[in-house]
Amino acid sequence: MELLPQSREALDEYVTPSIDDVEVLLRVIEGWAVRAVPDCVALSVTLLDEDLTFTLVDHEATRRAADRDTSEDGAEAGGDVYALDERGWAEMARERAFAGIASTVxxxxxxxxxxxxxxxxxxxxxSAFHDRIEGLVEALGAWQAGAVTNADLGFETLRRAEEAxxxxREQRLVDVAVGLVAARMAVTTEEAAVMLRDAAARAGVSETQAASVAQALLA
Structure with missing residues (x-):
């Protein structure tokens, strides 16, 4: 599997030292997953405290499956082709790219x-995960009672990984603004963070926008 470009960017440039072993974690999980589930074609790991997702994808495997599914759908539909605008083609390409995902856990x-x-x-x-979840739970140190199947057939974690x-960048902007507010107001960073959130809420803007204004005023 290949690391998503945005995941590589996040790992290389933005992740703090406390979580810079995420790629190692991804590769370890990949090894366990593909041995237990040969049809595994992608995986994502989400760091819940940081709300960051990192993704690996076997593009060739998903492409083959997508081509197969498209051929079957075309045969069933009689090969009808519909006119699409540029956005439609882009959406169809995205759907086809992961049409090969038939099950998730x-x-x-x-x-x-x-x-x-x-x-x-x-x-x-x-049926890739049939009778294999218990083994995956044991191998990955996961919580079996919390396992959920087929909840993300749309590959939403891919979108979250693309946003990482x-x-x-936004978190770095907020962190710098909090530091500036703390220094200027002689308060703790926790107090400064609350002040920034309150200011954003009063102004009806996002915390990131408030941070940008704070930096411009205090830097």
Missing amino acids: SLPVVEHGRAVLNIDLYASTA PERL
Whole structure:
């Protein structure tokens, strides 16, 4: 599997040292997953505290499955072709790229009674995870009672992974603004963070927008 470009960008440029072993974690999970589920074609790991998602995809496997499914659908529909505008073609291309995902399983990882990670696995066949979830739970250290199947056939974690670099940029902007407010007002960073959130709420803007204004005024 290949690391999503946005996941590579987030890992290389933005992730703090405390979580810079995420790629190692992804590769370890990949090894366990593909051994237990040969039809596994993608996986995502979400760091719940940071609300960041990182994704690996076997593009060739999903492409083959998508081509197969498209051929079957075309044969059943009699090969009808519909006119699409540029946006329509883009949407269809995105749908086809992961049409090969036929089953999913979401596995939370719990530490000290609190979920810290969510592992999402994606397979190209409908029965890929049948009778294998217990083994995956044991191998990945996940919480079996929290396992959910076929909840993300639309591959929503991909979209979240694509947003990771922007999320980290916004968080960096907020962190810098909080530091400036704390220094200027002689308060703790926790108090400064509350002040920034309150200011954003009063102004009816996002916390990121408020942080940008604070930086411009205080830097």
